[in-house]
Amino acid sequence: MRTSPALRAAALAAAVSVLLPITACSESGNKDGPDGPQNSPLAANAVEASNSGDLASQKLTWKPCPAPSPEQGSGEAPSPLPGGTPWECSFMKVPLDYANPGGETIELALIRGRAKNTDKRIGSLIFNFGGPGASGVATLPAFSTDYDKLRARYDLVSFDPRGVGRSAGVECETDRQLDARYETDSTPDTPAEVNAFVKNTKTFALTCKKNSGKDLPHVGTTNAARDMDLMRQVLGDKKLYYFGISYGTELGGVYAHLFPKNVGRSVLDAVIDPTQNYEQSSLGQAKGFQLALDTFTKDCADRGEACRLPGTTGKEVEQGISGLLSRLEKKPIPGLGSRQLTQTLATTGIAAALYSQETWPLLEQGVDEADGGNGALLLALADSLNGRANNGRYDNSMAANTAINCADSKQRFTADQTKAKLPEFRSASPVFGDYLGWGLMACTGWPVAGAWETPDVSAPGAAPILVIGNTGDPATPYKGAKAMADALGKGVGVQMTYKGQGHGAYNSGNACVQTTVGDYLLNGKVPPVGKTCT
Numbered sequence: 374m375r376t377s378p379a380l381r382a383a384a385l386a387a388a389v390s391v392l393l394p395i396t397a398c399s400e401s402g403n404k405d406g407p408d409g410p411q412n413s414p415l416a417a418n419a420v421e422a423s424n425s426g427d428l429a430s431q432k433l434t435w436k437p438c439p440a441p442s443p444e445q446g447s448g449e450a451p452s453p454l455p456g457g458t459p460w461e462c463s464f465m466k467v468p469l470d471y472a473n474p475g476g477e478t479i480e481l482a483l484i485r486g487r488a489k490n491t492d493k494r495i496g497s498l499i500f501n502f503g504g505p506g507a508s509g510v511a512t513l514p515a516f517s518t519d520y521d522k523l524r525a526r527y528d529l530v531s532f533d534p535r536g537v538g539r540s541a542g543v544e545c546e547t548d549r550q551l552d553a554r555y556e557t558d559s560t561p562d563t564p565a566e567v568n569a570f571v572k573n574t575k576t577f578a579l580t581c582k583k584n585s586g587k588d589l590p591h592v593g594t595t596n597a598a599r600d601m602d603l604m605r606q607v608l609g610d611k612k613l614y615y616f617g618i619s620y621g622t623e624l625g626g627v628y629a630h631l632f633p634k635n636v637g638r639s640v641l642d643a644v645i646d647p648t649q650n651y652e653q654s655s656l657g658q659a660k661g662f663q664l665a666l667d668t669f670t671k672d673c674a675d676r677g678e679a680c681r682l683p684g685t686t687g688k689e690v691e692q693g694i695s696g697l698l699s700r701l702e703k704k705p706i707p708g709l710g711s712r713q714l715t716q717t718l719a720t721t722g723i724a725a726a727l728y729s730q731e732t733w734p735l736l737e738q739g740v741d742e743a744d745g746g747n748g749a750l751l752l753a754l755a756d757s758l759n760g761r762a763n764n765g766r767y768d769n770s771m772a773a774n775t776a777i778n779c780a781d782s783k784q785r786f787t788a789d790q791t792k793a794k795l796p797e798f799r800s801a802s803p804v805f806g807d808y809l810g811w812g813l814m815a816c817t818g819w820p821v822a823g824a825w826e827t828p829d830v831s832a833p834g835a836a837p838i839l840v841i842g843n844t845g846d847p848a849t850p851y852k853g854a855k856a857m858a859d860a861l862g863k864g865v866g867v868q869m870t871y872k873g874q875g876h877g878a879y880n881s882g883n884a885c886v887q888t889t890v891g892d893y894l895l896n897g898k899v900p901p902v903g904k905t906c907t
Contacts, residue, residue, distance in 0.1 A: 714748025
């Protein structure tokens with residue numbers, strides 16, 4: 374996968390507090406909860422098109438938001454914004470196939486929080502939180518406090534991109550099948566394990582085709598960018614005001630390439646390198662997660678006895694983590710309820726906690742407890758990244774992640790080709806190399822061909838786009854920001870640096886970053902190229 378669902382890790386502490394008291398999780402078969410907008414209380418008459426052949430003229434009907442569906446991640450209906458403003462939700466019609474704009478349509482789920490000052494309102498600021506596969510409808514309210522200052526002049530708007538959540542969400546395996554899938558060894562060592570891994574991957578692809586085959590050719594990033602331009606028009610804005618995070622930076626770059634004259638004030642944070650193909654991006658992630666782990670283990674060792682993990686140097690602490698993973702490969706330990714912590718799930722949990730420096734204490738605690746035979750915390754961390762709720766239901770983020778990545782990327786790898794790549798991945802990361810290297814096979818057997826080797830994000834004539842890189846970002850390594858700024862073109866990409874840890878910059882809470890972004894979005898003040906925040 375290109376990136377994991379963006380910003381999910383920033384909410385891990387809350388997720389773990391819910392998950393850990395559970396002694397047994399219910400096991401589900403086929404998902405029989407709400408499966409899309411047709412079953413939602415918002416769906417009836419949510420959209421009217423004054424001209425069925427002109428979707429740009431459709432009128433949205435906004436209603437109070439319901440609780441997120443299982444496909445969006447479950448939970449409670451969103452609480453009001455600071456000051457009591459309620460969240461509102463609707464659905465917008467878009468063509469299933471833009472080559473046939475008058476043909477079949479699907480509905481995209483939208484959410485908005487109205488601007489505080491209507492007299493000074495600029496327009497709608499549209500957010501994409503990444504993944505690909507993250508539900509914007511479920512994510513935006515969770516971070517309303519972080520973005521509330523921007524509501525001074527914007528309606529805050531997000532959406533479930535096509536294939537995600539309630540927007541014709543891709544359906545693949547059942548909850549029970551996904552539990553089994555995630556327990557499968559994702560770093561196979563023997564011929565039997567390799568065969569099982571390949572079979573698991575191909576079975577997943579066939580199941581996705583069976584359940585969502587009609588939609589799979591149309592869920593790629595290019596169509597999502599076209600959806601955003603239609604959304605801009607329906608919301609009544611002459612320009613697209615945009616805040617893209619993680620994969621959302623790639624989406625923003627593709628939009629700028631397709632519609633350079635429609636680009637308004639836009640921010641790209643936690644930036645994907647648009648010059649890298651799927652393999653190069655995965656290798657970059659291996660290096661990024663290893664860098665984050667090295668920083669974590671050094672910090673732990675530097676704290677001496679205050680750190681719960683053994684070792685007087687960062688290398689010794691990392692050796693302890695590697696030893697734990699080796700033991701788990703041979704013998705899983707008890708996790709949550711009847712579920713066990715395997716090597717694969719432990720690696721996922723460790724990666725999840727590296728997305729934010731705020732979750733390092735959970736990583737330290739989880740590894741320490743797993744060393745003692747209790748895998749509950751690391752399993753809870755893995756569940757959060759995999760999109761598994763405490764009731765055993767999965768959202769569709771990983772199904773959508775695979776579908777969108779495979780609709781975009783042309784690269785396909787056999788088992789033998791993947792094995793040949795592993796030494797380079799292991800060199801990049803002794804801990805995550807195999808884990809991410811075998812991930813190259815995610816699109817093996819996928820029923821839809823990919824669109825590109827790398828996306829075109831050149832946007833001559835577009836307004837300035839603020840591009841923010843974090844030097845300690847594990848999922849989208851720092852150098853991607855310069856590559857994106859350069860690829861957008863001279864006078865378009867404006868690079869900014871945050872010297873910090875974790876995935877992204879704005880949500881770190883850094884005052885310099887938030888003030889700079891606010892000055893740009895609210896007042897149009899473009900920072901100097903190369904501005905650095907620490």
